[in-house]
Amino acid sequence: MLSNNVKRLLIRPIRCSIRCASVRTLTTAEDVIDLTSKPVTNFRGDYDLIIAGGGMVGCTLACALAKDNLLSSLKVLLLEGSPNKTFQLKPEYSNRVVALNQNTKTLMNSLNVWRHVEKMRLQPVRHMQVWDACSDAMIAFNSADMLDDDVAYIVENDVLLHAINTELTDAKNKNVNIVYNAKIAGYQLPRPEESKSNPKSRVVMANGDTYTCQLLEYIANV
Numbered sequence: 001m002l003s004n005n006v007k008r009l010l011i012r013p014i015r016c017s018i019r020c021a022s023v024r025t026l027t028t029a030e031d032v033i034d035l036t037s038k039p040v041t042n043f044r045g046d047y048d049l050i051i052a053g054g055g056m057v058g059c060t061l062a063c064a065l066a067k068d069n070l071l072s073s074l075k076v077l078l079l080e081g082s083p084n085k086t087f088q089l090k091p092e093y094s095n096r097v098v099a100l101n102q103n104t105k106t107l108m109n110s111l112n113v114w115r116h117v118e119k120m121r122l123q124p125v126r127h128m129q130v131w132d133a134c135s136d137a138m139i140a141f142n143s144a145d146m147l148d149d150d151v152a153y154i155v156e157n158d159v160l161l162h163a164i165n166t167e168l169t170d171a172k173n174k175n176v177n178i179v180y181n182a183k184i185a186g187y188q189l190p191r192p193e194e195s196k197s198n199p200k201s202r203v204v205m206a207n208g209d210t211y212t213c214q215l216l217e218y219i220a221n222v
Helices: 004-011 056-067 102-110 114-120 157-168
Strands: 043-052 076-079 097-100 123-125 127-131 138-142 152-156 176-179 184-188 201-205 210-218
Touching: 043 056, 043 201, 056 076, 056 102, 056 157, 056 176, 097 102, 097 157, 102 114, 114 157, 152 157
Parallel strands: 043 076, 043 210, 076 176
Antiparallel strands: 097 152, 123 152, 127 138, 184 201, 201 210
16 A cells, blocks of 8 residues: 555646646756747657656655556656666765655555665664753653654665665566656646647657656656
8 A cells, every 4th residue: 555645646737736837847947948839859658647857756656656556557757867877785875865764664665665775774763862952852762662663764865766766677567667867858738728638748858859648747857
């Protein structure tokens, strides 16, 4: 079962959250492409969902879509701005880390991701003490008070992302297509008067490739 937060993310229409204009871009003003008059060139495919941004959130969303029995039939495109790198776990720890709570661990377990993290490395947080800056008040959290569960986990960004990608690129997840080195030039959302006749968004890449989709989820600049 997926968390409620992920489920809400999957069904939220992008056009409902962007009301100010029919065209929005992900680049600076001088790089904007006028998609309203630009013809469709180098059309690369139509998808049910396009995820712009392949970081932790984007990859987790794609992985959740691939593994959910009710949503695994969706055709998904993940646009990743970085190249496809080979991961090697270095002996030196990275200072780029995230703190994950028990809910996140539960989500990662449901996606079979957490086992990969455990095979690499993580640091459990078993005690936490927080002081107030303006008084002597403080509060303490102990893993012993949480039915032997750890308070949180500190995981390196690269370790978590590699664990997610390991599951995402599994041969069984055939409904998710990943494009690396993806640079978005702009996108066009359907106008209200077109929402019934042509309810698809158009995404134009910097290299001229074009994709269409029914749902566009913008995670980060790509």
